Amino acid sequence: MGYVTAEAIEEERLYSVEQVRALLAWLKGNSEVAPSVYPFLLVIAEHALRPVEAVNIRVGEVELPGRGPGKMLVRHRKKERNLPIAPEIVGLLRKWTREVGLREGDYLFPGRRGGQLRTATYRPLWEQAQIAVLSQGDLRSGRPGERVDILRDSIIVDWLRSGISCFEVAARAGVAPVWLARRYPYCFRVEEDKIDWHHLYKVMAIRN
Numbered sequence: 001m002g003y004v005t006a007e008a009i010e011e012e013r014l015y016s017v018e019q020v021r022a023l024l025a026w027l028k029g030n031s032e033v034a035p036s037v038y039p040f041l042l043v044i045a046e047h048a049l050r051p052v053e054a055v056n057i058r059v060g061e062v063e064l065p066g067r068g069p070g071k072m073l074v075r076h077r078k079k080e081r082n083l084p085i086a087p088e089i090v091g092l093l094r095k096w097t098r099e100v101g102l103r104e105g106d107y108l109f110p111g112r113r114g115g116q117l118r119t120a121t122y123r124p125l126w127e128q129a130q131i132a133v134l135s136q137g138d139l140r141s142g143r144p145g146e147r148v149d150i151l152r153d154s155i156i157v158d159w160l161r162s163g164i165s166c167f168e169v170a171a172r173a174g175v176a177p178v179w180l181a182r183r184y185p186y187c188f189r190v191e192e193d194k195i196d197w198h199h200l201y202k203v204m205a206i207r208n
Contacts, residue, residue: 006183040109045151060104160187
């Protein structure tokens, strides 16, 4: 599942929950030209999807019941996984598909003329959101240059720090548990305890 190797991402690059909410709020109010961008990035941020996974979701691959949680089918490198959708996101997506008039075979987040949503469409809005929302300190550090993948990284770290099993997080993110440890090593640090090695040697000694 996913890559075995992964490049660690610096903890300082991640966005807090409050920053993600502010960025999404800005996008919600400023995506008239490309209305798919807000729900697209919201689903990435909520479900730790890869952008390439999110752009390929079809309407027929999501279950949006009138009440309760939903479900969506996500594909990556010929592998599939079913992910739960929180009731509030179900409601938003139901409203979205109804207002846009999407049919079963359509992309859930269509680009212009109904085709696939392109990076060139959502990246400029994402960059504008970062410039508008982030502090001057963040701007000086170059954070507005972050790609939308940072939303996936940020929610994965939030899940891990919330105490969710790394195996569950790995399954949802479509990666191997070892990938998580290599990508986010600061989530797996433990306090160093003093070990009484002399006592341990005595206990574990092999006796005849």
